[in-house]
Amino acid sequence: MALASLGMVLWQVPQHSTVSPVDEYVYIDYLAKVPDQLVVHRGEDVGAYARSYLACNGVRVLGSFPPDMCTTPALNDDPRLPNSGMTSADLYTPLYFVATRAMAQPLVSLGVVDLTDAGRISGWVWLAAAAILLYLSLRRWKVPIVVASGVSLLMVGSLPAYWSNTYVSTDATGLFSGALMLFAATLVVERKKFSIFLFTASAILLPLFKLQNIMAVGAAALFLLIAAGVNAFRTSSSMRSRVKGFLIDAWTRTAAVALIGAVVAQVLWMIIRDLIAVGPAPDQGISTPISIKSLVGEFFKYIPGVGTGALDPNGFGFGAWLAAVIMTWAIVGGVFGLLLGARKGSHAEALALASVAVALVAGPILAIALVITNGFYFTMPARYGISLLPFFLACLALLFARKAWLGYLMPVIAIVSYIAVLRIPAG
DSSP states (O other): OHHHHHHHHHHHGGGOOSBOTTTHHHHHHHHHHHHHHSSOOTTOBOOHHHHHHHHHHOBTTTBOOOTHHHHTTOOTTOTTSGGGGBOOGGGSOSHHHHHHHHHHHHHHHTTSSOHHHHHHHTHHHHHHHHHHHHHHHHHHTTOOHHHHHHHHHHHHTSHHHHHHHSSSOTTHHHHHHHHHHHHHHHHHHTTOTTHHHHHHHHHHHHHHHOGGGHHHHHHHHHHHHHHHHHHHHHHOSSHHHHHHHHHHOHHHHHHHHHHHHHHHHHHHHHHHHHHHOOSOOOOOSOOBOOOHHHHHHHHTSSTTGGGGOSSOGGGSHHHHHHHHHHHHHHHHHHHHHHHHHSOTTSHHHHHHHHHHHHHHHHHHHHHHHHHHHHSOBOOOOGGGGGGGHHHHHHHHHHHHTTSHHHHTHHHHHHHHHHHHHHTSOOO
16 A cells, blocks of 8 residues: 555656645645744745745646746735735644655755655655555454455545645645544444544544544544444433433543544634734635525535545546546445445444535534634535545445455456556646
8 A cells, every 4th residue: 555655646746747726835835934934824925935836837727827927036915926925824733744844855855856846745655644544444344355455545546645645735634534533433442452542632633734634533433422322222221321321431432522622622723823823814715605505515515526536537637537437436335335235233334324424514514614713605625525535435345345256346446546547647
């Protein structure tokens, strides 16, 4: 899995001649500023390195900037720059950028690549860690090696991995977050030593890399709550005893503490952001009125939309289209197939229920939270649900593991998807 992740990134990064339209410009700026100021502030101007890189390389899909912006570095208030030269990356803690800079700096110091490509290459570490954790989780669920390997490879060779782990992007932490929460939840139900600490610590830390990673925390916590509820139902006969048993169950307490801890950590970061701000946030021109219709649309965004990556795959050749089709069917078939086919009251059924439920409610909850915290709403992209993908794929693995002959199809499907993503045209 590590070699497949490294191969994916090393093949694709040299082909990225432009900046990703998915906020990479401000992420590059944050990455460049880490050694000097650690964190970027609301109202802060984007620095010279990122402005020059953007002006000289252009933006994928959107095109190039006027040549004079490259020969004469663009001014902070140049209206031709996104947000008139102001950053929008103040939303993020420095955790992802510090970790990425630490991984990128040796390549920069040795003169192998520039800072941007070094940051992009570091995406393989996040991807490899995610694939290994997913594999280890599936093996603990007694999934055969061939299926566990195939599903992990399918995640590596996917459009979400392409857009998130071959560019500088906070989304690089998404697959890792989902895989780590799945692994931690698996250890908790196995009652392994220190598993509750790992689960709680991960739940608090991972959303600090990116708020949307809290979806993985929600899925893992709901899985534990459902499993605790099943235990209480089976061990007691009266409703009162069942409720009491559920409330005092260690899995219930673990899920509650993890969710509360994740929310408290986000509130603390919001307070810090306000205290260190140097000006108002830029108007990004993306806010729209929130309505019942828009909230309903958020319910159905992540199944199977997360599988298509950051942008419409139809604009990136046959390879992207094929990878999107494969992942779409993998998500829908895996989640709903397991939901219908799993034994009633089993942990497999609990996993499928938790995955579907969080995928449905996370969008509206996140939209409302966005309005409360930032004062505006915008139609959120499906890529925000990337941390749920390891849960969806775990459902697929458990479904395929039910039939021995079916399991051998998984590596074939994964290899086809991997090759398809490698064939996405340079840009």
